[in-house]
Amino acid sequence: MSDPAHALTLQFLAWVAERPRTYADAMEAWRSTCPRLSIWEDAILDGLVEFDSTAGATRNQSRVLLTSRGRARLAASRDPRAGARHDAAGRTALKVASG
Numbered sequence: 001m002s003d004p005a006h007a008l009t010l011q012f013l014a015w016v017a018e019r020p021r022t023y024a025d026a027m028e029a030w031r032s033t034c035p036r037l038s039i040w041e042d043a044i045l046d047g048l049v050e051f052d053s054t055a056g057a058t059r060n061q062s063r064v065l066l067t068s069r070g071r072a073r074l075a076a077s078r079d080p081r082a083g084a085r086h087d088a089a090g091r092t093a094l095k096v097a098s099g
Helices: 004-018 023-030 039-045 068-078
Strands: 049-052 063-066
16 A cells, blocks of 8 residues: 555554654644544554553553554564565565556
């Protein structure tokens, strides 16, 4: 997938993975009023990020973390062989589109 929303989702996941982020950080940096670029909201709905609230933390103080699904999506984007199909000999199988 090479659409801009997919690229922005990967950028968001990398941003979250880079260092600890709070809900307030994410809202400030990634909230959008454009219904076509709802990267932050889509990542939540797709189960790519979750919130970790320690006892007594407000919502804005809760940490934003990648889920296992979010980590897998980010790892696959960084490793071109991730998700590639391999034949019995371990060679990467390429899919050729016919016209």
